[in-house]
Amino acid sequence: xxxxxxxxxxxxxxxxxxxxxxxxxxxxxxxxxxxxxxxxxxxxxxxxxxxxxxxxxxxxxxxxxxxxxxxxxxxxxxxxxxxxxxxxxxxxxxxxxxxxxxxxxxxxxxxxxxxxxxxxxxxxxxxxxxxxxxxxxxxxxxxxxxxxxxxxxxxxxxxxxxxxxxxxxxxxxxxxxxxxxxxxxxxxxxxxxxxxxxxxxxxxxxxxxxxxxxxxxxxxxxxxxxxxxxxxxxxxxxxxxxxxxxxxxxxxxxxxxxxxxxxxxxxxxxxxxxxxxxxxxxxxxxxxxxxxxxxxxxxxxxxxxxxxxxxxxxxxxxxxxxxxxxxxxxxxxxxxxxxxxxx
Amino acid sequence: xxxxxxxxxxxxxxxxxxxxxxxxxxxxxxxxxxxxxxxxxxxxxxxxxxxxxxxxxxxxxxxxxxxxxxxxxxxxxxxxxxxxxxxxxxxxxxxxxxxxxxxxxxxxxxxxxxxxxxxxxxxxxxxxxxxxxxxxxxxxxxxxxxxxxxxxxxxxxxxxxxxxxxxxxxxxxxxxxxxxxxxxxxxxxxxxxxxxxxxxxxxxxxxxxxxxxxxxxxxxxxxxxxxxxxxxxxxxxxxxxxxxxxxxxxxxxxxxxxxxxxxxxxxxxxxxxxxxxxxxxxxxxxxxxxxxxxxxxxxxxxxxxxxxxxxxxxxxxxxxxxxxxxxxxxxxxxxxxxxxxxxxxxxxxxxxxxxxxxxxxxxxxxxxxxxxxxxxxxxxxxxxxxxxxxxxxxxxxxxxxxxxxxxxxxxxxxxxxxxxxxxxxxxxxxxxxxxxxxxxxxxxxxxxxxxxxxxxxxxxxxxxxxxxxxxxxxxxxxxxxxxxxxxxxxxxxxxxxxxxxxxxxxx
Numbered sequence: 001x002x003x004x005x006x007x008x009x010x011x012x013x014x015x016x017x018x019x020x021x022x023x024x025x026x027x028x029x030x031x032x033x034x035x036x037x038x039x040x041x042x043x044x045x046x047x048x049x050x051x052x053x054x055x056x057x058x059x060x061x062x063x064x065x066x067x068x069x070x071x072x073x074x075x076x077x078x079x080x081x082x083x084x085x086x087x088x089x090x091x092x093x094x095x096x097x098x099x100x101x102x103x104x105x106x107x108x109x110x111x112x113x114x115x116x117x118x119x120x121x122x123x124x125x126x127x128x129x130x131x132x133x134x135x136x137x138x139x140x141x142x143x144x145x146x147x148x149x150x151x152x153x154x155x156x157x158x159x160x161x162x163x164x165x166x167x168x169x170x171x172x173x174x175x176x177x178x179x180x181x182x183x184x185x186x187x188x189x190x191x192x193x194x195x196x197x198x199x200x201x202x203x204x205x206x207x208x209x210x211x212x213x214x215x216x217x218x219x220x221x222x223x224x225x226x227x228x229x230x231x232x233x234x235x236x237x238x239x240x241x242x243x244x245x246x247x248x249x250x251x252x253x254x255x256x257x258x259x260x261x262x263x264x265x266x267x268x269x270x271x272x273x274x275x276x277x278x279x280x281x282x283x284x285x286x287x288x289x290x291x292x293x294x295x296x297x298x299x300x301x302x303x304x305x306x307x308x309x310x311x312x313x314x315x316x317x318x319x320x321x322x323x324x325x326x327x328x329x330x331x332x333x334x335x336x337x338x339x340x341x342x343x
Numbered sequence: 344x345x346x347x348x349x350x351x352x353x354x355x356x357x358x359x360x361x362x363x364x365x366x367x368x369x370x371x372x373x374x375x376x377x378x379x380x381x382x383x384x385x386x387x388x389x390x391x392x393x394x395x396x397x398x399x400x401x402x403x404x405x406x407x408x409x410x411x412x413x414x415x416x417x418x419x420x421x422x423x424x425x426x427x428x429x430x431x432x433x434x435x436x437x438x439x440x441x442x443x444x445x446x447x448x449x450x451x452x453x454x455x456x457x458x459x460x461x462x463x464x465x466x467x468x469x470x471x472x473x474x475x476x477x478x479x480x481x482x483x484x485x486x487x488x489x490x491x492x493x494x495x496x497x498x499x500x501x502x503x504x505x506x507x508x509x510x511x512x513x514x515x516x517x518x519x520x521x522x523x524x525x526x527x528x529x530x531x532x533x534x535x536x537x538x539x540x541x542x543x544x545x546x547x548x549x550x551x552x553x554x555x556x557x558x559x560x561x562x563x564x565x566x567x568x569x570x571x572x573x574x575x576x577x578x579x580x581x582x583x584x585x586x587x588x589x590x591x592x593x594x595x596x597x598x599x600x601x602x603x604x605x606x607x608x609x610x611x612x613x614x615x616x617x618x619x620x621x622x623x624x625x626x627x628x629x630x631x632x633x634x635x636x637x638x639x640x641x642x643x644x645x646x647x648x649x650x651x652x653x654x655x656x657x658x659x660x661x662x663x664x665x666x667x668x669x670x671x672x673x674x675x676x677x678x679x680x681x682x683x684x685x686x687x688x689x690x691x692x693x694x695x696x697x698x699x700x701x702x703x704x705x706x707x708x709x710x711x712x713x714x715x716x717x718x719x720x721x722x723x724x725x726x727x728x729x730x731x732x733x734x735x736x737x738x739x740x741x742x743x744x745x746x747x748x749x750x751x752x753x754x755x756x757x758x759x760x761x762x763x764x765x766x767x768x769x770x771x772x773x774x775x776x777x778x779x780x781x782x783x784x785x786x787x788x789x790x791x792x793x794x795x796x797x798x799x800x801x802x803x804x805x806x807x808x809x810x811x812x813x814x815x816x817x818x819x820x821x822x823x824x825x826x827x828x829x830x831x832x833x834x835x836x837x838x839x840x841x842x843x844x845x846x847x848x849x850x
Contacts, residue, residue: 020735020736028741032742032743036735043725177604180601180676212731256561263605270612276695
């Protein structure tokens with residue numbers, strides 16, 4: 001006996017929603033999905049009419065769906081936004097160059113301007129070169145820190161007012177779990193925010209319109225809408241710590257599908273005791289980017305790479321920041337510590 | 344890794360492989376008997392000292408237990424709670440250095456009915472434990488979980504908390520106690536032996552039905568925890584205890600923290616895993632064992648012959664993915680193998696949390712969850728996960744407007760809340776209630792339906808309720824308290840425009 005769609009109650013249901021378990025037909029699902037993103041945008045007041053918004057596009061499913069939905073909602077509800085695509089080339093052969101082709105295709109399909117910034121031109125290092133020096137364990141740190149700055153620099157080049165990224169509910173839930181496992185109280189408080197609140201030059205606020213959309217629903221949406229995207233895992237990702245949190249979350253979802261939203265709800269309602277030390281936002285003394293230390297993480301990592309000390313920046317080296325700033329040479333013992341790499 | 348102010352000052356030294364022929368790191372004389380963390384080898388004597396010291400330090404640092412107070416020790420028979428019992432016994436014994444100064448009692452809750460044990464098995468376990476309790480000389484109470492069906496509804500209603508006892512009074516209290524010590528301390532001969540009364544089979548059956556009405560193991564475990572806690576608190580109240588000591592150790596609390604996050608209890612984390620839990624007002628739950636890892640307790644119990652009795656629980660011998668609690672437990676233990684600092688990191692995180700907003704003692708009872716008695720976290724704010732779930736529920740049941748040619752509704756930021764939200768309660772399907780509510784307090788609330796109970800629960804208890812097939816099996820005290828709160832909130836709605844201040848006429 002065919003199951004009827006629980007939305008329109010007329011057509012046959014084509015899929016079961018992972019989020020709520022309801023069976024829906026295609027049109028009702030599209031409607032529900034798009035409407036939810038719309039309500040998230042409106043409730044959180046993410047955009048103002050007349051703004052230029054950069055969509056961080058990697059060619060993967062999240063950013064492809066994000067670009068599609070943003071364009072659609074912009075027209076349907078007259079947000080009055082000017083949309084652009086912004087992409088970052090980390091220099092990972094076999095992964096990023098393929099996904100960039102997808103972004104170029106998106107640009108043509110949606111007729112949006114596109115800007116690609118690469119690590120090579122910004123920092124002088126590609127991820128492949130970095131991994132050769134750093135090894136396979138801590139490379140995600142380098143990639144993440146560099147990408148954040150790359151996005152900001154690209155946004156300034158494009159002159160956009162805001163950036164929106166394709167982070168979905170699974171990503172946010174994973175981040176909450178990972179921060180609990182790492183004991184990172186400061187990030188724990190900030191990671192469930194839907195948009196960043198930093199002021200200062202060189203920083204463009206960024207938001208996550210897909211924050212409450214499940215990853216599986218994004219795939220379902222892309223599948224039924226026949227959106228084209230690039231779907232391989234980054235070749236360096238299997239060794240990341242985040243993988244543990246991800247596996248755990250996937251298992252949780254299989255036991256209870258609402259777990260992902262429950263984790264986000266917990267994360268939003270956490271409150272930290274008074275008197276716990278929190279980092280204060282300042283600026284980097286070398287490049288002027290925002291930072292909570294004397295030198296921003298990017299500068300520290302880059303310094304480490306350029307000097308052949310790959311462990312600089314992994315672990316705590318507050319006292320070394322002053323030395324680096326004043327261009328003093330490091331002692332032999334410190335150098336020896338920073339050189340050791342575990343593969 | 345990413346903690347503020349954490350500085351690895353010393354260089355990375357080669358880790359020495361610990362071996363038993365090494366000397367104890369503390370006294371440096373005796374040969375080592377046990378390795379606690381990598382590199383920390385202790386001899387028997389120093390280990391015992393370390394263990395006992397931790398317990399005293401935990402109690403002394405927090406200064407919550409006042410001298411002469413009656414404290415109820417919740418013993419489940421497992422290694423952690425039996426260790427706690429032996430620590431208390433040691434601490435109170437006359438030859439202890441710096442004696443502990445409170446009067447303990449023991450409680451054991453027999454949950455065999457839920458797990459499916461036979462009457463004979465239950466009696467045997469109880470007898471074994473009672474022999475252990477008699478040896479300590481403290482008064483003990485054995486309570487069957489079936490008694491939860493007879494609880495009064497005052498358990499989930501707020502009882503007034505005693506006046507605040509700030510730390511400065513602690514020293515005075517100690518002074519007073521020391522002066523009047525010899526006469527008031529209860530001597531071991533007046534034990535109250537409540538041997539397990541015969542539990543009528545109908546009660547056991549009813550309890551099993553209640554637990555069985557929850558369809559998932561996660562919900563069952565959650566429900567069981569709630570009922571157990573209610574029974575604990577009620578017994579403490581009736582027998583005149585003001586504090587209850589729970590035997591949760593560090594490992595279990597780390598698992599509990601992660602489980603609470605995945606169940607949506609982020610707002611109540613501090614109470615679930617902190618040292619003291621004051622949600623019940625006059626009874627405070629205390630967790631003195633929270634600094635001990637399961638490994639340390641196991642070593643101690645083995646080396647110093649602390650007896651414990653194994654009692655099966657709902658998730659004994661189940662697969663990894665049977666419930667969220669079970670899954671989290673296996674995740675943490677596996678992760679701990681690869682990253683030995685996992686449990687202690689999670690534990691430190693729990694120390695930095697606090698309860699959201701106002702202190703739980705002062706909140707109105709209607710703003711507390713009916714089941715877990717914590718402050719409600721279901722205030723629907725703009726752009727919150729809770730609102731998103733309500734939106735999804737609603738949209739999944741709405742027709743796609745495009746095909747029929749209906750106008751796509753314009754959404755202004757003001758009216759962004761989903762339309763199912765007209766009443767203050769949190770269910771999208773609740774629209775009908777507002778109209779019904781006008782009929783006066785007596786006639787309207789005939790049978791509490793699932794949707795009505797929802798508004799009285801916090802986020803995670805709502806999830807538990809969702810997994811239950813029907814609420815009629817819930818014990819009477821919960822249902823009658825639910826009805827009472829609903830009547831009260833209806834009264835409030837009727838006269839809301841005439842009330843001058845919030846919080847006037849609180850319960």
